[in-house]
Amino acid sequence: xxxxxxxxxxxxxxxxxxxxxxxxxxxxxxxxxxxxxxxxxxxxxxxxxxxxxxxxxxxxxxxxxxxxxxxxxxxxxxxxxxxxxxxxxxxxxxxxxxxxxxxxxxxxxxxxxxxxxxxxxxxxxxxxxxxxxxxxxxxxxxxxxxxxxxxxxxxxxxxxxxxxxxxxxxxxxxxxxxxxxxxxxxxxxxxxxxxxxxxxxxxx
Numbered sequence: 001x002x003x004x005x006x007x008x009x010x011x012x013x014x015x016x017x018x019x020x021x022x023x024x025x026x027x028x029x030x031x032x033x034x035x036x037x038x039x040x041x042x043x044x045x046x047x048x049x050x051x052x053x054x055x056x057x058x059x060x061x062x063x064x065x066x067x068x069x070x071x072x073x074x075x076x077x078x079x080x081x082x083x084x085x086x087x088x089x090x091x092x093x094x095x096x097x098x099x100x101x102x103x104x105x106x107x108x109x110x111x112x113x114x115x116x117x118x119x120x121x122x123x124x125x126x127x128x129x130x131x132x133x134x135x136x137x138x139x140x141x142x143x144x145x146x147x148x149x150x151x152x153x154x155x156x157x158x159x160x161x162x163x164x165x166x167x168x169x170x171x172x173x174x175x176x177x178x179x180x181x182x183x184x185x186x187x188x189x190x191x192x193x194x195x196x197x198x199x200x201x202x203x204x
Contacts, residue, residue: 016036016037016039016040016043017040017043017044019036019037019040020037020040023085023087023088023089023090024085024087026040026041026089026090027078027085027090028085030074030075030078030090031078031079033075033079038071038075041071041074041090041091041094042067042071044089044091045067045070045071045091045094045095045098046067048091048095048098049063049066049067049070049094049095049098050063050067052066052095052098052099052102053066053098053102053105055102056102056103056105056106057106058102058105058106059161061161062105065105066098066101066102066105067094067098069101070094070095070097070098070101071094073097074090074093074094074097143155143192145192145195146188146191146192146195149174149184149188150185150187150188150191150192152173153173153181153184153185153188154185154188154189154192156172156173157185164178164181164182165178167181168181
């Protein structure tokens with residue numbers, strides 16, 4: 001959809017708001033799904049939604065996705081006639097929607113991170129991580145049992161949410177390709193799984 005693409009063209013997003021000096025003009029332009037109006041709405045909601053997202057522990061890419069979805073929801077309400085203009089700033093409405101959806105987003109993000117964590121382990125391994133590893137505190141405790149290199153690799157992916165492509169591009173590990181990075185991380189995860197199993201057996 002055109003308004004989805006418009007969110008990512010922000011080079012002069014704030015300047016385009018000069019085209020919409022009042023809330024009515026902006027709302028009417030949004031109803032027509034004008035790209036410049038959507039850029040303006042994106043610019044006016046960015047700081048507020050970023051603050052909301054950070055309060056819920058969301059990372060930059062998750063906050064951007066949250067903002068995009070909230071703006072899309074608003075446009076859809078305009079399209080369907082479910083939203084009636086009553087003199088209010090469209091940006092305020094979108095930010096209120098973000099407040100309601102942020103907690104749901106945070107739960108989704110945490111679930112995805114837990115799933116990624118389990119994906120690097122052998123599903124047939126009886127000593128694989130259980131649900132308790134969704135707790136970042138447990139993961140940090142277990143990381144103390146790993147060597148420095150493994151600790152760095154696992155922290156980058158699962159605690160900082162860095163993408164492999166980004167890690168390679170920044171040169172913050174000794175690995176030059178995503179394949180070698182993933183291979184080493186898989187070995188580290190196996191060691192961590194074994195450490196987890198050992199700790200669990202000590203408690204039995």
